[in-house]
Every structure is written in C-alpha cells, then in structure tokens.
Amino acid sequence: MAQHSLHVDSVIKHFANRKVLSDIYLSCSTHEIVAIFGRNGSGKSTLMKIIFGSEKADNKFIKVDDNFLNQPFTKNCGIGYLPQHSFVPKYLTVEKVIFLFINANKTDSFISDAVIRTIKKKKVKVISAGELRYLEIMLILFSENKFAILDEPFKGLSPLLIEITKEIILQQSASLGIIITDHDYKNVIDIATKSYILKKGKLSPMNNAQQLTDLGYLPKLN
Amino acid sequence: MNNKKARLFIEFYKSTLFYNVLITVVTLLFNPSIYFFFISLCAVGFCASILFKEFYKKDQYYFYYNCHIQKKHLILFSFLSNILIVAIILIILLWLNILYM
Numbered sequence: 001m002a003q004h005s006l007h008v009d010s011v012i013k014h015f016a017n018r019k020v021l022s023d024i025y026l027s028c029s030t031h032e033i034v035a036i037f038g039r040n041g042s043g044k045s046t047l048m049k050i051i052f053g054s055e056k057a058d059n060k061f062i063k064v065d066d067n068f069l070n071q072p073f074t075k076n077c078g079i080g081y082l083p084q085h086s087f088v089p090k091y092l093t094v095e096k097v098i099f100l101f102i103n104a105n106k107t108d109s110f111i112s113d114a115v116i117r118t119i120k121k122k123k124v125k126v127i128s129a130g131e132l133r134y135l136e137i138m139l140i141l142f143s144e145n146k147f148a149i150l151d152e153p154f155k156g157l158s159p160l161l162i163e164i165t166k167e168i169i170l171q172q173s174a175s176l177g178i179i180i181t182d183h184d185y186k187n188v189i190d191i192a193t194k195s196y197i198l199k200k201g202k203l204s205p206m207n208n209a210q211q212l213t214d215l216g217y218l219p220k221l222n
Numbered sequence: 223m224n225n226k227k228a229r230l231f232i233e234f235y236k237s238t239l240f241y242n243v244l245i246t247v248v249t250l251l252f253n254p255s256i257y258f259f260f261i262s263l264c265a266v267g268f269c270a271s272i273l274f275k276e277f278y279k280k281d282q283y284y285f286y287y288n289c290h291i292q293k294k295h296l297i298l299f300s301f302l303s304n305i306l307i308v309a310i311i312l313i314i315l316l317w318l319n320i321l322y323m
Contacts, residue, residue, distance in 0.1 A: 054287055073287045080288055087284035089237060100229055101289065143288065 004146040005029045012059040022201040028177040035188045036181040037217050038198035044181045048149045052081035078146030090125040101139050129156040147177045154184040235300045241271035260308045
C-alpha cells in the first residue's frame with residue numbers, strides 16, 4: 001500500500017481583527033488517525049477548511065507528498081472533507097448520490113454495507129439525521145482519497161452507529177490518513193493514533209489524555 | 223472532463239433550473255413576453271437561483287468540492303448552459319417564423 005504524507009504549517013487566519021489561528025504545525029501520514037481537540041470557537045473547523053482549501057488563510061503552507069498546494073480540493077491530490085453540516089443534496093435518492101459520488105469500481109462494495117443497503121432506495125430528505133451522517137462519512141471514506149478530514153463525524157449518530165463508524169474508520173486508515181475532530185472525545189481518543197489540542201490559535205501535540213483537562217478542554221473534577 | 227464530473231455539472235445545473243424557472247415565471251406576471259422570459263432565464267432568474275443557493279444551500283457545494291469542482295466553474299457552466307438553451311430555442315422560433323410567414 002502506498003504511503004502518503006500531509007504537512008500543514010505556518011497557518012495564519014484572522015477574522016476581523018481577531019487572530020484565530022497563528023501557530024500551527026500538523027502532519028498526517030497513511031495509517032494515522034490524527035485527532036484535534038478544542039473548545040467551541042477555537043478554530044478547528046476553520047483549520048480543517050483551510051487544509052481542504054475551501055477557506056482562505058492569511059498565510060498557509062500545505063504539502064501532500066512532494067506537492068505544495070494552494071487550494072487542495074481543486075487539484076486531484078486526494079483530500080476529502082466531511083463538513084460539520086450536511087452536504088448531500090436532499091432531493092436526490094441515496095442511490096443517485098452514490099452513483100454521482102463514488103467511482104464505479106467501488107459502488108458494489110459501498111452498497112453492500114448493511115446500513116446503506118436499507119436506505120439506498122430512499123430520498124436523502126426522508127432518511128434520519130443519523131443515517132444521513134453515516135452516509136456522508138461513508139462517501140468521504142470510500143472516495144479515491146489519500147486523506148480524509150472528518151469534522152464532527154459522530155454528531156447525531158446512535159451509539160451502535162458510532163461503534164460501526166469507528167470500525168470503518170479504523171479499517172479505512174489502512175489506506176488513508178485521517179484527521180478527525182469531535183466533542184465526543186472518548187470515542188475519538190479510542191481510535192486516534194496521534195492527538196493535538198487547539199487553544200488560543202496554537203496547535204499543541206498531546207502526549208496523554210490528562211492534557212485535555214490541563215489545557216482547559218475538559219472541566220477539572222474536584 | 224470525465225463522465226463523473228460531467229454528471230455532477232449537469233446535476234448542479236438541474237438544481238438551479240427549478241428555482242430559475244420558478245422565479246422567471248413569477249417575473250413574467252409583470253412583463254408577459256417570450257423575450258423577457260429568455261432574458262430572465264439567463265439573468266434575473268439565474269442570479270436569484272444562485273443567490274438562493276448561496277444563502278440556503280451553501281453546504282451542498284461541498285458535494286462538488288469533494289469531487290474537485292469549484293463553485294465558479296459550476297456557476298459558469300450553468301450560465302453557459304442557459305445561454306445555449308435559449309439560443310437553440312430562439313433559432314427554432316426564428317426558423318418556424320420564416321417557415322410559416
């Protein structure tokens with residue numbers, strides 16, 4: 001299996017006069033599941049959009065393998081992004097979404113998934129929020145990508161679907177590098193191979209889960 | 223352009239067409255003329271449908287971004303498709319007009 005690397009460095013982003021991101025270094029390779037933790041409004045989603053290329057930054061340095069990229073999603077460099085909010089057009093059927101999004105050689109294995117099989121004939125607007133989120137995660141993980149960026153993938157999923165999704169993320173990490181953020185930190189820690197915490201615009205590597213409390217992401221228990 | 227991208231461009235165009243035709247039909251109430259219909263389809267209705275998407279369906283652009291298609295290319299394709307369709311209809315109308323004059 002080919003080994004790929006993603007390097008993100010020197011990202012600077014201001015909103016109005018507020019510096020949101022200023023001291024960022026992040027790397028991810030095939031087989032790695034990189035977790036990013038941070039409070040609401042700390043800039044996690046903004047950072048992920050900058051890496052994907054849909055959000056402009058004041059300064060950034062993004063490299064996939066040996067290629068420097070300005071707007072990664074426009075090139076076929078293999079970065080997929082699951083945004084925080086639903087992105088699949090609601091008027092389409094699940095089957096049509098798969099037909100449009102997934103390459104023909106992967107369609108059969110995609111449709112053979114137990115959850116997808118039960119919803120494939122339905123329109124996206126009638127499936128539940130959890131089923132929709134699961135479909136979107138699957139679309140990103142089964143696309144022809146080298147890296148997948150998942151912004152709050154567990155949002156709205158039932159405990160059973162979370163377990164299934166974690167299993168699929170672990171399986172797909174055999175051929176993908178995955179960057180993930182979610183406030184369901186226990187499930188993220190379960191699967192992460194490397195973690196960072198984003199605070200006051202600075203992304204710091206995490207050595208142990210205790211740092212989530214020390215750096216103010218989790219409340220201190222007396 | 224490969225088949226997958228072509229299908230996605232067409233799907234985006236179809237999604238703008240519904241709002242475009244709807245708005246164009248409403249504008250016809252103020253000026254019921256076939257030429258105004260065409261102008262609205264290419265300008266007023268089209269811009270309104272893109273603005274509608276920008277305000278209410280913005281996240282759906284990620285469906286296309288994930289397939290390496292930029293927003294500006296989707297909008298340009300839809301605009302040119304409208305022009306092409308209107309041009310074809312106008313030529314047919316002109317031809318029928320010459321035929322039955």
